Amino acid sequence: MRKEKIIEVRGLSFRYADDSDWALENVNMDVYAGEWLAIIGHNGSGKSTLAKCLNGLYIPQEGSVKVAGRDTSDGEALWEIRRLVGMVFQNPDNQFVGTTVRDDVAFGMENHGIPRDEMIVRMEEALALVGMSDSADREPHRLSGGQKQRVAIAGIIALQPAIIVLDEATSMLDPKGRSDVLAVMRRLKQEKDITVISITHDLEEVAGADRVIVMERGSVVQAGAPREIFKHPKVLLDLGLDLPFAVNLREHLVQKGIPLPGDVFLQEELVEELWKLKSVT
Ligand SMILES: Nc1ncnc2c1ncn2[C@@H]1O[C@H](COP(=O)(O)OP(=O)(O)OP(=O)(O)O)[C@@H](O)[C@H]1O
Numbered sequence: 118m119r120k121e122k123i124i125e126v127r128g129l130s131f132r133y134a135d136d137s138d139w140a141l142e143n144v145n146m147d148v149y150a151g152e153w154l155a156i157i158g159h160n161g162s163g164k165s166t167l168a169k170c171l172n173g174l175y176i177p178q179e180g181s182v183k184v185a186g187r188d189t190s191d192g193e194a195l196w197e198i199r200r201l202v203g204m205v206f207q208n209p210d211n212q213f214v215g216t217t218v219r220d221d222v223a224f225g226m227e228n229h230g231i232p233r234d235e236m237i238v239r240m241e242e243a244l245a246l247v248g249m250s251d252s253a254d255r256e257p258h259r260l261s262g263g264q265k266q267r268v269a270i271a272g273i274i275a276l277q278p279a280i281i282v283l284d285e286a287t288s289m290l291d292p293k294g295r296s297d298v299l300a301v302m303r304r305l306k307q308e309k310d311i312t313v314i315s316i317t318h319d320l321e322e323v324a325g326a327d328r329v330i331v332m333e334r335g336s337v338v339q340a341g342a343p344r345e346i347f348k349h350p351k352v353l354l355d356l357g358l359d360l361p362f363a364v365n366l367r368e369h370l371v372q373k374g375i376p377l378p379g380d381v382f383l384q385e386e387l388v389e390e391l392w393k394l395k396s397v398t
């Protein structure tokens with residue numbers, strides 16, 4: 118993986134009012150171009166607030182956020198930062214403005230003054246990338262949750278962002294909708310080299326991420342590869358977080374005296390280790 122930093126967060130603190138508690142306190146983190154970064158943490162730990170700081174929707178009271186070298190506190194850079202960082206939120210129904218899928222994908226481009234000919238080319242490409250070309254004339258509110266989120270992603274793709282932030286974007290979807298949306302995002306990451314920042318409670322998704330950040334009470338308390346993060350399940354459990362199936366099962370088996378390595382966290386790896394044990398007994 119390339120190690121070029123695309124987002125740099127330094128000493129970021131943010132609160133919603135002068136007399137309220139800090140929602141984010143001295144957050145330091147980097148995001149690398151082309152990676153899939155999962156952000157996990159208990160309810161209220163500041164994940165969504167952080168996401169909104171990353172695209173300049175909120176400006177830090179202390180510290181700084183830089184996206185592709187541009188500081189979000191620089192008013193002149195904001196427009197470009199918001200084009201570079203697309204956000205997809207949890208509730209697909211709150212993200213539609215147009216009467217057809219086509220209008221909806223066009224909306225962001227119109228706001229950004231993309232010429233009409235260019236708009237049509239980008240629209241077709243974006244809808245094809247999310248597998249929604251056949252639905253261009255449909256009314257968004259008639260689509261399934263998963264289809265709605267794919268259209269929301271198409272609207273963002275059309276703006277040619279470098280980064281897409283998913284804020285629990287699959288949490289209201291059924292399993293099929295969820296896996297469709299994740300599949301679309303994986304393809305975009307690969308084909309378009311898009312950086313993905315995904316706030317999620319889906320631990321199987323976290324296990325497949327390149328890197329994970331764990332948040333607690335407005336701070337980043339852990340950052341590392343999933344393999345590192347899941348090595349110490351107690352820390353995650355103490356934060357009130359769940360464990361992926363394989364890590365949970367590994368912990369139970371270890372407690373029962375079955376010797377398994379501490380860095381097993383994918384189901385395939387667990388199966389592999391169990392086969393090894395069987396072959397020596
Ligand atoms: N619009 C707001 N006005 C005032 N306080 C807010 C607002 N949004 C969030 N907060 C507070 O800021 C803190 C961080 O909230 P945030 O929504 O960022 O957490 P989160 O990790 O995204 O939680 P969840 O998992 O529930 O989505 C919480 O204490 C929350 O109550």
Ligand SMILES: [Mg+2]
Pocket residue numbers: 164165166284
């Ligand atoms: Mg949130």
